[in-house]
Amino acid sequence: MRNDSELLDHILNHIDNATTDMGDEEWNEPVEHYNSQIRFDAERRLMRRLPIPFCPVAALPGPGSYVARNSAGVPIVVVRDLDGTVRAFRNACRHRGMQLADGAGCTKIFRCNYHGWAYRLDGQLEYVPHEHGFPELDKASSGLVPVHSVDVQGGLVFVTQDEPVGLGALESLPTLLSDDQVIFQTEEKVDDINWKLTAEGTLEGYHIKPTHPESFFPYGYDNLNVVEMQGPNSRVCYPFRRIEKLRDAPRDNLSLDRMVTLVNRIFPVTSVTRLAQHYGLSFAEPESPTRTRYFNYRMTLPTADGGAPSEEALARAKKDVAFLSDTGDREDAKVVSDIQAAIGSGANTHYRFGRFESAIGHLHKNLALYLARLDNAEAEVIKLVN
Numbered sequence: 001m002r003n004d005s006e007l008l009d010h011i012l013n014h015i016d017n018a019t020t021d022m023g024d025e026e027w028n029e030p031v032e033h034y035n036s037q038i039r040f041d042a043e044r045r046l047m048r049r050l051p052i053p054f055c056p057v058a059a060l061p062g063p064g065s066y067v068a069r070n071s072a073g074v075p076i077v078v079v080r081d082l083d084g085t086v087r088a089f090r091n092a093c094r095h096r097g098m099q100l101a102d103g104a105g106c107t108k109i110f111r112c113n114y115h116g117w118a119y120r121l122d123g124q125l126e127y128v129p130h131e132h133g134f135p136e137l138d139k140a141s142s143g144l145v146p147v148h149s150v151d152v153q154g155g156l157v158f159v160t161q162d163e164p165v166g167l168g169a170l171e172s173l174p175t176l177l178s179d180d181q182v183i184f185q186t187e188e189k190v191d192d193i194n195w196k197l198t199a200e201g202t203l204e205g206y207h208i209k210p211t212h213p214e215s216f217f218p219y220g221y222d223n224l225n226v227v228e229m230q231g232p233n234s235r236v237c238y239p240f241r242r243i244e245k246l247r248d249a250p251r252d253n254l255s256l257d258r259m260v261t262l263v264n265r266i267f268p269v270t271s272v273t274r275l276a277q278h279y280g281l282s283f284a285e286p287e288s289p290t291r292t293r294y295f296n297y298r299m300t301l302p303t304a305d306g307g308a309p310s311e312e313a314l315a316r317a318k319k320d321v322a323f324l325s326d327t328g329d330r331e332d333a334k335v336v337s338d339i340q341a342a343i344g345s346g347a348n349t350h351y352r353f354g355r356f357e358s359a360i361g362h363l364h365k366n367l368a369l370y371l372a373r374l375d376n377a378e379a380e381v382i383k384l385v386n
C-alpha cells in the first residue's frame with residue numbers, strides 16, 4: 001500500500017491528467033445475491049467460519065470490559081479478562097441458555113439473571129445456587145463455550161466462531177488504528193437494506209458529483225480515487241481539493257491527515273474510515289436479505305504526540321460527525337434504500353460495476369471465492385458423515 005507521500009504524487013498525477021484509478025475489467029453481480037434467502041444463509045455461515053471484526057479494541061479498555069452482540073446471528077460476548085487477555089464466548093448460560101451479557105459495560109463476573117449461575121471472566125463456572133440440585137453437574141466442563149479463536153490486530157478484535165475456511169481479512173490487514181484514538185460516540189441502528197448495498201456506496205467515487213452535489217463534491221473531485229487492495233480487503237482514497245496546496249511540500253514525513261478520506265473495507269462486512277476530523281467504524285450484522293443492524297463507533301484522530309486528544313480536537317470531531325449526518329450520510333442512505341425498493345422490479349438480472357468501481361468487484365470476487373471454499377468444506381463434512 002502506498003505511503004502518504006506516494007499517495008500524494010499519485011493523486012496529483014490524476015488531478016493533472018483528469019484520470020482516476022481503473023480496474024482491469026467490469027464486474028457483474030447477480031441481483032438475486034441481494035435478495036435470495038439461500039445466498040444470505042450461505043453468507044452468514046461463511047461469516048461464522050472467518051475472522052470477522054467484532055469491535056474496536058478500544059471498546060475493551062480494562063479488565064472486565066465487555067461487548068455483547070450478535071455476530072452472524074450468534075450471540076457472542078467479548079471480554080477482557082483479569083490478565084488483560086481478550087476472550088470471546090457464546091453468550092449463553094450453560095444451565096438453560098439465558099444470555100449473560102447485553103450491550104457493553106464492565107463487570108467482575110457474568111451472573112445469569114435467570115437462576116444466578118455465575119461465570120468468571122475466563123469463562124469458568126464459579127457458582128451455582130443450591131448446587132445440590134445438580135448432582136451430576138461437572139462444573140469444570142460447564143464453563144462458557146469459547147469461540148474457535150480471537151485475534152486482536154490493526155486495532156480491531158476479530159472473532160472466528162468455527163473452524164475457519166481461510167485467513168479472510170487477516171490475510172493482509174493494514175494497521176488501521178493507533179492506541180491514542182478514543183471512542184467518543186457509539187450507535188446501533190437497523191436499516192431495511194441488504195448489507196452489500198451499503199458497502200458498495202462507500203467504495204467508489206463515481207457517484208460523488210451526482211449524489212452529493214452540494215455536500216461532498218464542492219470539497220472533492222468528480223470520479224477521482226485511488227483504489228488499493230490488501231488480500232480481500234481494500235482501501236479507497238477520496239482526496240479533498242485542498243490537497244493541491246501540498247504540491248510543493250517536502251515529501252519526507254509528509255502526512256495526508258485532513259487531506260483525504262480513506263475508506264478501508266475489512267472483508268467482508270466492516271469499514272474503518274479515516275475522515276477529515278475523525279474515524280468512523282461500522283460493523284454490519286446482516287439479519288436478513290433485506291435487513292442489516294449496524295454497530296457504529298466514532299473515534300478521534302491519532303494525536304501528533306500519542307497523548308490524549310485535546311478538547312478542540314474532540315469538538316472538531318463532533319462537528320465533522322454532525323456535518324456528515326446532516327448531508328452525505330443522508331444522501332447515501334436515500335440512494336441505497338431506493339435501490340432496495342426496486343430490487344424486485346425485474347429490470348436487472350445483474351448490477352454492473354464499471355472499471356471505476358473495482359473495489360466493489362474485489363469485494364464480490366472475494367466473497368464468491370470464500371463461498372466456494374465454504375461449499376467445499378461443507379461438502380467434505382457431508383462426505384465424512386455418509
Ligand code: FES
Nearest residue numbers: 093095096112115
Ligand atoms: S439459565 Fe442461567 S442460571 Fe438458569
Ligand SMILES: [Fe+2]
Nearest residue numbers: 201207211332
Ligand atoms: Fe456517497
